[in-house]
């Protein structure tokens with residue numbers, strides 16, 4: 384239900400059409416939802432790509448394909464209203480969390496979100512630092528689980544992370560080292576120190592044929608870099624390995640470029656071809672972000688232990704959001720935040 388209270392949103396108008404800051408009437412949270420006044424929201428690579436029209440065909444199935452749209456999948460802020468049946472939070476609580484893909488994302492002064500997709504922030508925890516984490520962490524956790532790794536089985540496992548200096552990669556180094564795995568990072572030399580600080584025991588140069596120097600000794604491989612290297616990554620799994628997961632598969636692009644029928648056929652054939660390259664009984668997963676309660680619980684635990692965090696490079700108001708998008712589009716180091724307040 385619409386209220387008389389107003390807010391502002393960053394509306395993405397369409398490919399090449401830019402953004403507009405719009406005043407909107409806010410809705411009351413539905414049962415199980417809360418409203419959060421957003422202190423900070425991330426700009427992730429998916430936001431940059433969706434702003435250019437990427438993923439529209441498949442995302443239209445969940446109502447997230449049509450412009451104009453408000454982007455943004457994660458945020459931190461303060462609870463301003465509660466729907467029915469919400470006991471876990473009260474007005475004024477500081478929180479952080481995720482939203483599934485929609486056209487009513489987190490790049491806004493206020494966001495409506497399921498209470499189950501939100502975590503409490505402790506007093507003293509920096510909301511901007513927290514806003515950079517949930518979407519990347521949940522996706523990374525889904526990939527780790529997709530490759531067959533768990534908190535219980537990870538100790539001593541050899542794990543290879545491609546794209547290790549990025550958001551997902553850094554969080555994977557942090558979580559896997561916290562779980563006791565022995566982690567090798569693939570990254571560029573200027574990022575080696577950051578990878579080691581995040582928990583990598585070994586670092587391999589992504590710019591000089593990284594797979595030529597690696598042997599088939601890994602229990603799990605995680606691809607957060609490029610689909611072009613997916614088969615090469617699977618090629619270093621040992622016999623009896625747990626598995627491989629990729630977050631950089633062509634699922635959305637296949638449907639954008641080929642339509643429904645050929646998109647399905649191409650996706651099936653891509654998966655079949657790659658699965659055939661796996662060692663026997665190893666798992667193969669194409670990771671797709673979705674809010675996932677156990678992932679959020681793991682995030683909460685690691686945040687409280689101060690085991691996870693990402694460097695933040697740029698913070699912009701809604702009016703300056705194009706610069707935050709540009710930072711991500713250019714692949715610059717550090718996360719980008721929008722501060723709607």
Ligand SMILES: NC(=O)c1ccc[n+]([C@@H]2O[C@H](COP(=O)([O-])OP(=O)(O)OC[C@H]3O[C@@H](n4cnc5c(N)ncnc54)[C@H](OP(=O)(O)O)[C@@H]3O)[C@@H](O)[C@H]2O)c1
Pocket residue numbers: 427428429519522545546547548549550551552570571589607608609629630631632670671672714
């Ligand atoms: N499937 C899903 O639901 C989902 C969800 C979240 C993210 N993603 C995708 O997962 C990827 C990682 O996300 P992120 O937020 O961590 O991105 P990010 O912070 O931009 O990091 C990407 C990393 O991959 C490396 N990389 C990119 N292209 C490469 C290439 N051709 N060769 C070697 N390294 C390469 C980059 O290293 P350099 O800068 O050194 O090249 C960087 O370290 C993105 O492509 C993102 O779109 C997918």
